[in-house]
Amino acid sequence: MKITSAEFVKSTWRPFDFPQEFLPEVAFAGRSNVGKSSLINVLVNKKKLVKTSSTPGKTQSINFFDVNDKIIFVDLPGYGFAKVPLTVRKKWKPLVESYLKMRESLRLVILILDVRRTPSQEDTELLKWFNLYNIPTVVVLSKTDKLSKTKLKKHIQMVRESLPFVGDNIIPFSAVTREGKDEIWKHILSSTGI
Ligand code: GTP
Ligand code: MG
Numbered sequence: 001m002k003i004t005s006a007e008f009v010k011s012t013w014r015p016f017d018f019p020q021e022f023l024p025e026v027a028f029a030g031r032s033n034v035g036k037s038s039l040i041n042v043l044v045n046k047k048k049l050v051k052t053s054s055t056p057g058k059t060q061s062i063n064f065f066d067v068n069d070k071i072i073f074v075d076l077p078g079y080g081f082a083k084v085p086l087t088v089r090k091k092w093k094p095l096v097e098s099y100l101k102m103r104e105s106l107r108l109v110i111l112i113l114d115v116r117r118t119p120s121q122e123d124t125e126l127l128k129w130f131n132l133y134n135i136p137t138v139v140v141l142s143k144t145d146k147l148s149k150t151k152l153k154k155h156i157q158m159v160r161e162s163l164p165f166v167g168d169n170i171i172p173f174s175a176v177t178r179e180g181k182d183e184i185w186k187h188i189l190s191s192t193g194i
Contacts, residue, residue, distance in 0.1 A: 009064040027103075113140070128165070140172075
């Protein structure tokens with residue numbers, strides 16, 4: 001899709017503070033530091049729409065972005081990083097769960113996994129939970145530029161085997177080479193119907 005505008009809408013820490021639902025939403029979920037915010041920047045061709053950081057736990061609130069006045073991208077805070085303060089980690093579950101459960105405009109969740117790591121128990125639980133609630137999901141394997149071609153093949157296979165219930169919806173991606181960008185957009189367009 002040709003990007004004509006991509007703008008920050010709102011950041012919130014509290015479920016009752018979510019913006020009103022006008023447009024279809026696509027949420028980006030995953031462990032801290034996997035590259036959720038970087039993926040959003042690549043998809044909208046902006047270097048700094050969303051803040052990224054090499055320190056895990058950068059995004060702690062839920063952030064809403066308007067793309068072309070047609071879709072809302074929702075950057076969810078990451079999970080699973082022990083160094084993030086306990087107070088923040090305790091807030092994650094109620095905040096993210098209430099978003100995922102009550103948001104009628106949610107059309108797709110993009111779950112991002114670092115291609116170099118075996119999916120964690122939290123990743124698997126979240127994917128099963130999406131299944132249970134019938135939330136359409138695509139898995140993106142990020143940071144493919146960090147592996148050689150041979151290793152990459154092996155790792156993709158390893159992830160596929162550890163997540164047999166995901167099927168074919170697994171897309172390798174790199175924010176550096178932009179590999180996978182068009183395929184991710186295809187999924188976004190077909191699930192939001194725009
Ligand atoms: P939290 O907000 O902490 O949950 O992290 P996040 O998932 O939003 O990750 P973010 O986009 O901030 O990226 C984390 C770090 O990984 C940053 O230093 C990024 O530059 C780097 N990074 C993200 N994607 C890629 C990628 O595809 N390749 C490489 N080489 N680095 C990446
Ligand atoms: Mg982030």
